[in-house]
Amino acid sequence: MAIKKKSKARAGIPTASMSDIIFMLLIFFMAATSLKTVEGLKVKLPRARSIAKLDTPKRSVLYVFIDRTGRISIQDKLMNAEDVSGVIYPLRQNDNRLTISLRADQETQMGVVSDVQNELRDASALKVNYSAKHK
Amino acid sequence: MIKKKTRPPAEVPSSSMSDIAFLLLIFFLLVSNVDTDKGIGVVLPPPGEAEIKLNPKNITMVLVNAKGEVLFNDEVIPVNEIENRARELEARNPKMVFSVQTDRKTKYQDYIDVVDQLTIADVKKLALIGTPQ
Numbered sequence: 001m002a003i004k005k006k007s008k009a010r011a012g013i014p015t016a017s018m019s020d021i022i023f024m025l026l027i028f029f030m031a032a033t034s035l036k037t038v039e040g041l042k043v044k045l046p047r048a049r050s051i052a053k054l055d056t057p058k059r060s061v062l063y064v065f066i067d068r069t070g071r072i073s074i075q076d077k078l079m080n081a082e083d084v085s086g087v088i089y090p091l092r093q094n095d096n097r098l099t100i101s102l103r104a105d106q107e108t109q110m111g112v113v114s115d116v117q118n119e120l121r122d123a124s125a126l127k128v129n130y131s132a133k134h135k
Numbered sequence: 136m137i138k139k140k141t142r143p144p145a146e147v148p149s150s151s152m153s154d155i156a157f158l159l160l161i162f163f164l165l166v167s168n169v170d171t172d173k174g175i176g177v178v179l180p181p182p183g184e185a186e187i188k189l190n191p192k193n194i195t196m197v198l199v200n201a202k203g204e205v206l207f208n209d210e211v212i213p214v215n216e217i218e219n220r221a222r223e224l225e226a227r228n229p230k231m232v233f234s235v236q237t238d239r240k241t242k243y244q245d246y247i248d249v250v251d252q253l254t255i256a257d258v259k260k261l262a263l264i265g266t267p268q
Binding site: 049128 | 153182
């Protein structure tokens with residue numbers, strides 16, 4: 001006598017709860033990830049009225065941070081004022097649309113800012129944007 | 136004999152799930168702000184000590200000292216008056232160059248205030264001399 005086969009349960013992954021799982025994952029990642037915060041130093045930007053949006057594409061913008069104690073940071077590296085042109089010169093050679101976004105603190109002394117500007121001139125990075133907040 | 140109650144199948148109602156998801160999506164879209172970079176754009180003078188001969192009549196000196204006081208053509212004026220003065224001069228002489236000089240101890244905010252005023256006044260030629268070494 002032939003053994004009667006048991007009728008197998010249909011093989012299949014239940015997909016009804018799939019969307020729930022996806023949403024859970026979505027929410028988890030939304031809550032857990034923080035967008036990449038801008039690198040650099042903590043600065044309190046100055047306030048101004050005549051500000052405009054920077055029209056250079058993001059990848060041609062280089063951020064130069066100067067905090068209130070006069071420390072300078074470019075691409076997450078602290079440096080002295082006299083080293084700035086050496087760092088920026090090769091970047092300027094590769095990209096002639098390079099714009100420097102100068103994010104200096106309200107309280108920064110102009111001596112440092114001026115030194116950095118002279119370095120930028122030496123590197124022929126002449127387009128500068130003084131980052132500011134709306135008054 | 137005790138009859139078992141027929142229980143409704145346990146299930147989370149999922150029809151409103153998508154509504155909730157959309158709400159969350161919209162919430163995060165509105166709340167997360169993409170950091171836009173705003174500021175005052177300037178163009179620095181090219182390197183080298185280029186001697187540009189300017190008629191002294193065409194130069195307006197704007198000096199900012201360490202305390203944030205402004206000397207505008209040898210006259211102490213409040214910062215918010217720079218705009219009107221600059222407009223006047225610019226209207227009278229379109230070739231006017233505004234030269235901003237600061238002390239090494241001047242605060243960046245004071246400098247930005249002055250540059251801001253000049254930008255509002257729509258000056259065409261802005262020279263940022265910086266600080267004396």
